Amino acid sequence: MPPNSCILCSSTAIQLFYSDLSEHYASDYYQCQRCRLIFAPPRDRPAQEEEKARYDTHENDPEDEGYRTFLSQLFNPLNDLLEPASKGLDFGSGPGPTLHLMFEEAGHRMRIYDSFYEDDPSVFGERYDFITATEVVEHLFHPRREFDRLWKCLRPGGHLGIMTKIARDDTGHFANWHYRLDITHVTFYTKNTFRWMADHWKASVRFPDDRIIIFQKPE
DSSP: OOOSSOTTTOOSOEEEEEEEEETTEEEEEEEETTTOOEEOOGGGSOOHHHHHHHHHTOOOOTTOHHHHHHHHHHHHHHHTTOOTTOEEEEETOOSSOOHHHHHHHTTOEEEEEBTTTBOOGGGGGSOEEEEEEESOGGGOSSHHHHHHHHHHHEEEEEEEEEEOOOOOSOHHHHHTOGGGGSTTOOEEOOHHHHHHHHHHHTOEEEEEETTEEEEEOOO
8 A cells, every 4th residue: 555645744645756676675665746755655664673683784883984084974064053062962873873972072062862772762851952863864764753853852043964865856866776775764855855844844954965964943
């Protein structure tokens, strides 16, 4: 059964975007005609055990300069926007939390959250000057719920920084896109998706790089 509505904006204007029926990978992807989100339906998502096993293979080491350079794609433009000693949350910090250390080294105060590795829901009872989500949002089964929760934790004037590869409205590109072939990647955002989110939140949005998105909450 196709989904009844968009998992981000709840529109019922859903169309089949792409079907992959190859021998080793079978999934349908739908696109919302309002917010332009592309997503796999629940039946094509990995089981929690399969998802966790995939994350356990990630070699994220805080001492790895290459990994720090990768995270700097978000760290640098976001840090430039922050006041000294800002308070931040790294959402989806993963098996080798590192980004929060980079912000702490820059003088900020940090908390981390990860549903598999640091599942402490008390973080959502606090308010933050900035929130980061690096290589996280493409894994979300329920993006509207998670984004709403993060947005409520963000202080007026605060920033939400996201790192993810931005999808194209192009089935030919999507078919061969390596980002899609990770079984834990089930939700894909076009630039128009992020613009819809900004309009929904009455927020500003900027794209400092081709995989970096920074929202600012209105004062």
